[in-house]
Amino acid sequence: xxxxxxxxxxxxxxxxxxxxxxxxxxxxxxxxxxxxxxxxxxxxxxxxxxxxxxxxxxxxxxxxxxxxxxxxxxxxxxxxxxxxxxxxxxxxxxxxxxxxxxxxxxxxxxxxxxxxxxxxxxxxxxxxxxxxxxxxxxxx
Amino acid sequence: xxxxxxxxxxxxxxxxxxxxxxxxxxxxxxxxxxxxxxxxxxxxxxxxxxxxxxxxxxxxxxxxxxxxxxxxxxxxxxxxxxxxxxxxxxxxxxxxxxxxxxxxxxxxxxxxxxxxxxxxxxxxxxxxxxxxxxxxxxxxxxxxxxxxxxxxxxxxxxxxxxxxxxxxxxxxxxxxxxxxxxxxxxxxxxxxxxxxxxxxxxxxxxxxxxxxxxxxxxxxxxxxxxxxxxxxxxxxxxxxxxxxxxxxxxxxxxxxxxxxxxxxxxxxxxxxxxxxxxxxxxxxxxxxxxxxxxxxxxxxxxxxxxxxxxxxxxxxxxxxxxxxxxxxxxxxxxxxxxxxxxxxxxxxxxxxxxxxxxxxxxxxxxxxxxxxxxxxxxxxxxxxxxxxxxxxxxxxxxxxxxxxxxx
Numbered sequence: 049x050x051x052x053x054x055x056x057x058x059x060x061x062x063x064x065x066x067x068x069x070x071x072x073x074x075x076x077x078x079x080x081x082x083x084x085x086x087x088x089x090x091x092x093x094x095x096x097x098x099x100x101x102x103x104x105x106x107x108x109x110x111x112x113x114x115x116x117x118x119x120x121x122x123x124x125x126x127x128x129x130x131x132x133x134x135x136x137x138x139x140x141x142x143x144x145x146x147x148x149x150x151x152x153x154x155x156x157x158x159x160x161x162x163x164x165x166x167x168x169x170x171x172x173x174x175x176x177x178x179x180x181x182x183x184x185x186x187x188x
Numbered sequence: 189x190x191x192x193x194x195x196x197x198x199x200x201x202x203x204x205x206x207x208x209x210x211x212x213x214x215x216x217x218x219x220x221x222x223x224x225x226x227x228x229x230x231x232x233x234x235x236x237x238x239x240x241x242x243x244x245x246x247x248x249x250x251x252x253x254x255x256x257x258x259x260x261x262x263x264x265x266x267x268x269x270x271x272x273x274x275x276x277x278x279x280x281x282x283x284x285x286x287x288x289x290x291x292x293x294x295x296x297x298x299x300x301x302x303x304x305x306x307x308x309x310x311x312x313x314x315x316x317x318x319x320x321x322x323x324x325x326x327x328x329x330x331x332x333x334x335x336x337x338x339x340x341x342x343x344x345x346x347x348x349x350x351x352x353x354x355x356x357x358x359x360x361x362x363x364x365x366x367x368x369x370x371x372x373x374x375x376x377x378x379x380x381x382x383x384x385x386x387x388x389x390x391x392x393x394x395x396x397x398x399x400x401x402x403x404x405x406x407x408x409x410x411x412x413x414x415x416x417x418x419x420x421x422x423x424x425x426x427x428x429x430x431x432x433x434x435x436x437x438x439x440x441x442x443x444x445x446x447x448x449x450x451x452x453x454x455x456x457x458x459x460x461x462x463x464x465x466x467x468x469x470x471x472x473x474x475x476x477x478x479x480x481x482x483x484x485x486x487x488x489x490x491x492x493x494x495x496x497x498x499x500x501x502x503x504x505x506x507x508x509x510x511x512x513x514x515x516x517x518x519x520x521x522x523x524x525x526x527x528x529x530x531x532x533x534x535x536x537x538x539x540x541x542x543x544x545x546x547x548x549x550x551x552x553x554x555x556x557x558x559x560x561x562x563x564x565x566x567x568x569x570x571x572x573x574x575x576x577x578x579x580x581x582x583x584x585x586x587x588x589x590x591x592x593x594x595x
Contacts, residue, residue, distance in 0.1 A: 059506060065574050082592030083577060086500055086518050086526070086541040090576035107576040111502035111519035115574065 058116035076169025199549030216436035242442025266389035273415030282332025317483035318347030345482030346491025355384025374448030397444030401437035
């Protein structure tokens with residue numbers, strides 16, 4: 049596969065590889081893809097109370113462009129708002145990495161990973177709010 | 189001796205021309221340039237003599253008569269000629285052929301072409317070790333079957349079929365037997381008589397000869413095999429394969445056969461097998477979760493096909509870029525489907541994505557294998573460190589229990 053230098057760079061020197069505690073309240077985890085399809089991405093975001101992505105980590109099983117797409121995404125979202133992260137789409141990732149047409153699905157997967165991680169975080173927040181509301185209702 | 193990178197470990201794809209072969213070929217690109225079909229002058233005679241000598245060399249390697257050797261442009265053409273040639277010639281007798289799911293595309297696609305013409309093809313399944321069951325073949329042969337085509341050794345997993353038994357069964361049942369013998373010839377002993385073979389495809393470039401030249405062995409004697417040509421013209425090769433003889437390549441193929449016969453006598457297969465076994469042993473010492481694809485017992489000496497679980501094949505090949513290997517991963521194929529050979533053997537699709545094929549050959553050294561072991565070990569660890577699946581397995585999560593979203 050003829051890849052751009054950017055893909056090679058992200059593949060050979062992947063940024064922000066690692067894991068966070070998936071049970072932590074301020075961590076949203078997105079796990080997308082399928083082993084049978086040859087790629088699985090796990091993206092984790094640590095999000096502050098005011099909606100800023102303070103840290104991002106990934107682990108990816110997949111081809112070179114899948115690894116590069118996830119690495120790029122962690123770089124893009126770190127220090128940015130949740131709203132900005134939600135605005136990232138696969139075309140931006142594919143364009144930035146100059147992915148060949150057969151590898152576009154890797155960028156789609158990376159977009160899905162962001163959305164899944166944020167959805168997980170929001171769900172945790174909602175549960176926590178419910179728990180707080182329930183607790184205060186019970187104490188009344 | 190310093191190690192030269194990258195290291196070639198893809199000897200199923202092609203092999204380097206042996207210097208001894210090249211030396212024999214060169215004069216036929218310069219002073220001996222005649223057309224072997226020119227019967228009336230010295231240039232033609234010299235070329236013809238060279239072609240006939242090469243024919244003898246090929247025949248001698250496989251225990252055939254030189255008259256049974258048809259030169260072609262390569263094994264793809266040989267496979268096509270054997271399959272289409274028999275199917276078309278005997279179409280009044282029957283329009284049924286038998287092959288297997290793990291054949292090379294040259295056989296499968298020739299069969300697909302026949303299906304479009306109204307022929308019926310049976311694709312035999314293979315067991316987990318990559319071999320067909322003789323019982324399956326016995327049941328599949330019908331009164332209207334004209335040809336069985338089963339390869340000798342598989343190009344991906346190196347699995348060797350029991351050609352002798354298959355050939356015997358075909359002979360008993362009165363159907364012709366063709367084998368694509370490309371991967372095995374010149375590496376392991378092959379004898380058309382004792383192995384009951386009617387037709388065999390051979391390629392020079394898989395055995396340290398030049399590309400662009402191959403042979404179809406067609407048995408003579410009774411019952412006679414008749415082929416309808418796929419190439420028409422000057423009537424060369426007894427009218428079965430027209431076209432001016434590529435003398436330099438034919439000479440190269442003959443020389444490659446002679447060199448291979450010597451190498452076999454000198455224990456080349458054993459040396460290569462030792463290197464292959466050493467590679468496999470060392471990798472298993474260093475890494476967990478490795479899965480061998482194909483039979484260990486019935487295997488080409490130079491073949492190792494392993495699934496490195498949790499390391500996708502294309503990423504793996506990018507990581508070990510100093511090693512020239514090949515992968516059954518979808519991401520390395522144009523179709524985005526993982527290897528059909530591994531799938532036919534029942535290998536999990538997840539594991540098929542992580543398969544790497546190593547092909548050790550005549551010019552592979554122990555030093556190169558040592559380098560490969562270290563390189564692969566480091567890179568597999570690095571990729572697994574990055575793999576969410578490996579992490580989950582280490583946490584005790586059953587990956588198969590997760591509901592993945594296919595995409």
